[in-house]
Amino acid sequence: MAVLLFFCFAAIAVLCAISVVMQRHPINSALSLIGVMLSLAVLYLLLGAEFIAAAQVIVYAGAVMVLFVFVIMLLNAGREERTGRSLPARWLGLPLLVVLGGLLVYFVRQTMPRSEPVIFGAFDEGEPRQVGRLLFTDYLLPFEVTSILVLVAILGAVILARKEIRR
Amino acid sequence: MSAVPLAWYLALSAVLFSIGVAGFLFRRNLITIFMSIELMLNAVNLSFVAFSYQLRQIDGHIFALFVMVVAAAEAAVGLAIILAIFRNRGTLQVDEVSSLKH
Numbered sequence: 001m002a003v004l005l006f007f008c009f010a011a012i013a014v015l016c017a018i019s020v021v022m023q024r025h026p027i028n029s030a031l032s033l034i035g036v037m038l039s040l041a042v043l044y045l046l047l048g049a050e051f052i053a054a055a056q057v058i059v060y061a062g063a064v065m066v067l068f069v070f071v072i073m074l075l076n077a078g079r080e081e082r083t084g085r086s087l088p089a090r091w092l093g094l095p096l097l098v099v100l101g102g103l104l105v106y107f108v109r110q111t112m113p114r115s116e117p118v119i120f121g122a123f124d125e126g127e128p129r130q131v132g133r134l135l136f137t138d139y140l141l142p143f144e145v146t147s148i149l150v151l152v153a154i155l156g157a158v159i160l161a162r163k164e165i166r167r
Numbered sequence: 168m169s170a171v172p173l174a175w176y177l178a179l180s181a182v183l184f185s186i187g188v189a190g191f192l193f194r195r196n197l198i199t200i201f202m203s204i205e206l207m208l209n210a211v212n213l214s215f216v217a218f219s220y221q222l223r224q225i226d227g228h229i230f231a232l233f234v235m236v237v238a239a240a241e242a243a244v245g246l247a248i249i250l251a252i253f254r255n256r257g258t259l260q261v262d263e264v265s266s267l268k269h
Contacts, residue, residue: 003171014179020202023199026196036206036209043213051232052231100185105178108174109174117173118220123220130225134229135229149236150239153239153241
């Protein structure tokens with residue numbers, strides 16, 4: 001069952017990711033990206049990361065992508081026209097990309113020659129209780145620093161997106 | 168075969184990351200480039216969670232959570248910058264926004 005779920009959602013994730021890159025209109029890319037994020041949430045559940053899966057759906061697929069869709073609607077971003085300016089990019093791009101992906105997979109195989117099988121339910125410490133306990137004890141300082149980071153980001157976003165006031 | 172090896176999760180993460188790199192390099196629309204960055208961050212999150220499973224420690228989950236927070240903050244600021252660029256230039260094509268180059 002877990003094998004079936006993995007293959008199903010890994011295929012959906014890869015197809016949606018290709019769709020993100022290939023679509024001409026940004027809104028289609030955004031919807032495909034939501035598909036990637038939701039299928040990754042299922043994979044997190046298979047790996048025993050329940051809290052991360054929930055946060056993925058709520059924060060990423062919910063909040064961040066709504067922001068993206070809002071901006072796409074607001075700017076009325078049309079479809080992107082082909083420039084076709086760079087000849088090396090057209091001929092070398094795809095082979096080099098395959099080389100990059102192959103190298104990454106190769107290094108993964110080299111660093112982990114014997115990878116253990118993932119059994120659903122073998123690691124169940126990703127509950128909110130354990131994550132919260134670790135977050136508020138060992139990682140308290142980084143947590144507070146991220147809160148400051150988010151505050152600065154909010155202020156920066158407001159200042160950058162504000163309309164210029166002409167006097 | 169009853170279970171998927173962990174390396175396959177990492178391979179999936181690598182494939183998603185490469186697709187994100189491709190989108191970042193090939194696309195000409197600022198918003199699509201930004202979404203490719205989000206795709207790369209998601210791929211890295213998957214490997215964090217996979218390694219967390221391998222080591223039987225939830226520290227990787229905390230890191231994934233921090234990546235999410237940083238990605239959310241980055242999305243807010245980046246989209247605000249895109250708004251400002253669109254307001255000043257009236258375009259979203261990266262080829263047109265190259266003042267820093269000259």
